Amino acid sequence: MRNLHVRLLSLALILFASGLIFYKVTKLGLPLLPSEEIEVWSVEARLGFDPKDVPIKAQLTLPRSPEGYVIADENYVSGKYGLAVEDKEKNRIAEWAVRRAKGEQVLYYHLQLARDNNEDVIEEMIDNSKKSKEKIVFPKIPEYSEGKATAVNALLEEVRQKSADIKTFTRELLLRFNSKTPDENVQLLLSEVKTDKERVNLIREVLAGARIPSRTIHVLLLREGMRHGSLTPWIQVHNEQEWLSFNPGNSERVMPKNSVIWQMGDNPIFNVDGGKNVKLDFSISRHTQEPLRLAEQRARKMGSRAMEFSLFSLPVETQNVYRILLMVPLGAFLIVLLRNIIGIKTFGTFMPILIALAFRETDLVWGITLFTLIVALGLAIRFYLEYLQLLLVPRLASVLIIVIILMTVVTILSYKLGFEHGLSVALFPMVILAMTVERMSLVWEEHGAGEALQQGVGSLAVAALGYLVMSNDILNHLIFVFPEVLLLILALTLLLGRYTGYRLTELWRFRATFGD
Amino acid sequence: MSLMNRLLPWRVLKAKGIMGMNKRNGDYIAAYNKRSQYPLVDDKVKTKHLAEAAGVAVPKLYAVVEIEKQIRGIAKKLEPYDDFVVKPSHGSGGEGILVIIGRALGGYRKGNGEMMTESELDHHISNVLSGMYSLGGLPDTALIEQRVEFDPIFSAVSYQGVPDVRTIVFRGVPVMAMIRLPTRMSDGKANLHQGAIGVGIDLKTGKTFSGVWHEKIVEQHPDTGASIVDLQIPQWDKILELTAHCYDLAGLGYTGVDIVLDRDHGPLMLEMNARPGLSIQIANQCGLLKRLEKIEALDDIPESIEDRVKLAKTL
Known part of the structure; x- marks a missing residue:
């Protein structure tokens, strides 16, 4: 009856906690495992212009879901402007509007781009772009001016002979445009071109002569510390299967590693009605961020309640305290396992856990060394105190004082000798040390040195094990991001609370009854 | 097997x-x-009183020491007895039990034959009172009772x-x-x-x-x-x-x-x-x-x- 009750309670706790974890992982995208920090690009687009004396309408094309990146965060600095953002094909258009403005006007758009390491997502996106059967419109052959027509036709003929398909065709064409010693035809065509944009338009015009569908995209190259950067136009041609990107400047096929397609299609990148001297430039900086924070920001953007009550809403120092605190239940669970399933004896129930917490700061080997040193010295002095026949509380207090003196001496000596690690002895819980000395000496007196050493080594082994568990990065991450894991631990502990089977050490203890 | x-x-x-x-x-x-x-x-004094009331035979209780000050008078109280046992009231596992089998040279002789001075006995009782042998280290009471002659x-x-x-x-x-x-x-x-x-x-x-x-x-x-x-x-x-x-x-x-x-x-x-x-x-x-x-x-x-x-x- 009581067992059933405990089992049902545990089951309820496990279901609730697992459900919450499942929701957080699948819906909010919180990572189950800790991963290395990922790159986040901070992009600032600055649109500046001088107003005319009319109502102003400024439009800026923004990326929607740039391939290979995730928009972690974005915001607009609009001042007194009204803002509307709408989707348009593969882009979004931000439209700022104001009735009247004086002086130089500046509008900002901030964007946080995180590289999407989730390859599945990228693949999915590629699949989608393949699946969505775009209607490719094959361009008509443009009507070139007379002199131009000859040059274009000659160029196309030459390129056609040296290429096999649309991909190689485009490449050959671009090679000719980018050659250091362009031939006459190209020279003629380029003679009228002044800006990059015109150059891209010219190349597209030539491609149209071969009835190759093409479009312009604008690419933002992500360079750390870039100021006053601008978008680079690229050309995409369609080979009846997919869009292939080409850099018109050097005929490269592959997009640079850190680049993002800002705009796609024929919309203007920006357009300001009622403004002059319009200027758009980009500043970019790079920083790294934990994927966890990123997921958390995203979850916040989605407006999830679960994140509002997460530990991340606490100040950082408090968070750090809880990072350690939340590991204690794991240690306690370990103690339950070791004592009730294995049957190891320790000094004090949770003393090893407190020692293990101190090991977090001192490192394992140094922790064990210092602990052994202090307890051994403390024990020696405690045996002398026994001879003085002191009352209990003064004796405990003396042991405590001696433990602190020993800690001080060890710290000073190790510092003088140049052992940095000796300094961390101050992090040991001294009351626990004093109680360990006291209990150990009592066990020593009453049950002999063997029993005392056995329990001492047992405690230390449990502490070391506890340290290994409590300093495990994966567990640390798991329990901090998903505090409901504590409910799982509670459920398991409750179940173990009704475990009435044998302890491992009892198999040894009762071996004498195996006889017949 | x-x-x-x-x-x-x-x-x-x-x-x-x-x-x-x-x-x-x-x-x-x-x-x-x-x-x-x-x-x-857990409290041996209570058990003893209960047992006596119910007619369960127990070793006779000579004295109960509850506070430090009573230790001073204990030697006098024990004068009529040559042998006795000191026990913590809340002891466990036989810890803190002191058996005195006789007197010699102005002191006591312990069960294992070793000698014990009066002050050592007082210290032992004081340890018992301070809770050294009690469950959880709480202050305790010492009881002194008849030694069983087995x-x-x-x-x-x-x-x-x-x-x-x-x-x-x-x-x-x-x-x-x-x-x-x-x-x-x-x-x-x-x-x-x-x-x-x-x-x-x-x-x-x-x-x-x-x-x-x-x-x-x-x-x-x-x-x-x-x-x-x-x-x-x-x-x-x-x-x-x-x-x-x-x-x-x-x-x-x-x-x-x-x-x-x-x-x-x-x-x-x-x-x-x-x-x-x-x-x-x-x-x-x-x-x-x-x-x-x-x-x-x-x-x-x-x-x-x-x-x-x-x-x-x-x-």
Whole structure:
């Protein structure tokens, strides 16, 4: 009856906690495992212009879901402007509007781009772009001016002979445009071109002569510390299967590693009605961020309640305290396992856990060394105190004082000798040390040195094990991001609370009854 | 032992009905011992008063020391007695028990023959008061009582100290018993953890089986060399009756009752334990579980002590 009750309670706790974890992982995208920090690009687009004396309408094309990146965060600095953002094909258009403005006007758009390491997502996106059967419109052959027509036709003929398909065709064409010693035809065509944009338009015009569908995209190259950067136009041609990107400047096929397609299609990148001297430039900086924070920001953007009550809403120092605190239940669970399933004896129930917490700061080997040193010295002095026949509380207090003196001496000596690690002895819980000395000496007196050493080594082994568990990065991450894991631990502990089977050490203890 | 049992040793224990620590704590102590009754057995002064009121024979109480100041007058109070025992009221596992067997040279002689000055005795009592031997280290009371002069039948099989009979009493029925023989290693104490021998007793006849010393089977006393097998415990029925009677004192369902056989006064109840140990199973080469389950299966336990002892003998 009581067992059933405990089992049902545990089951309820496990279901609730697992459900919450499942929701957080699948819906909010919180990572189950800790991963290395990922790159986040901070992009600032600055649109500046001088107003005319009319109502102003400024439009800026923004990326929607740039391939290979995730928009972690974005915001607009609009001042007194009204803002509307709408989707348009593969882009979004931000439209700022104001009735009247004086002086130089500046509008900002901030964007946080995180590289999407989730390859599945990228693949999915590629699949989608393949699946969505775009209607490719094959361009008509443009009507070139007379002199131009000859040059274009000659160029196309030459390129056609040296290429096999649309991909190689485009490449050959671009090679000719980018050659250091362009031939006459190209020279003629380029003679009228002044800006990059015109150059891209010219190349597209030539491609149209071969009835190759093409479009312009604008690419933002992500360079750390870039100021006053601008978008680079690229050309995409369609080979009846997919869009292939080409850099018109050097005929490269592959997009640079850190680049993002800002705009796609024929919309203007920006357009300001009622403004002059319009200027758009980009500043970019790079920083790294934990994927966890990123997921958390995203979850916040989605407006999830679960994140509002997460530990991340606490100040950082408090968070750090809880990072350690939340590991204690794991240690306690370990103690339950070791004592009730294995049957190891320790000094004090949770003393090893407190020692293990101190090991977090001192490192394992140094922790064990210092602990052994202090307890051994403390024990020696405690045996002398026994001879003085002191009352209990003064004796405990003396042991405590001696433990602190020993800690001080060890710290000073190790510092003088140049052992940095000796300094961390101050992090040991001294009351626990004093109680360990006291209990150990009592066990020593009453049950002999063997029993005392056995329990001492047992405690230390449990502490070391506890340290290994409590300093495990994966567990640390798991329990901090998903505090409901504590409910799982509670459920398991409750179940173990009704475990009435044998302890491992009892198999040894009762071996004498195996006889017949 | 079959291969299967060798691989899965707990199956052997289970088949023999050996009770583990978890089982004892979870299914017997937690279920049958009400926590509010614990103080009645944890506090030896209370147990003694209860026992005296119920007519259960106990060693005579000489003095109770509750505060430091009373220690000064204790020598005077003890003047009429040549021998006595100092015990912490809340002690466990026989810790803090001091046996004085006589006086010499203005001091005391301890059970192990060593001398002790008056101030050393005072210090021991002071330690007891400070809670050094009590459960949880709380301040304690010291009681000084009559030293039991054990029945000479045991003199060949005990090294100093007093052998006692530990019986597990479940719902008022004695279910398993052993006699604990002090050794040199146990410093005259009848505590198995400290190195005393536990010898199983046949409930029906009161005769001993072989013993266990440090969880190993022994047939001779390690210090005296005398056989410990097939000894007849004198006044066995009286001992069983006394243990069954003790159940009525505290109303604890699962207890260990410790009884000594005094040369002159017969069986005396020394103390009761709400968390009796499990080594008694090794001493008896028999698990507790089957017997406990038999008693558990009964709806009613006989009211009279004689019937309960009769029931015990059928287990």
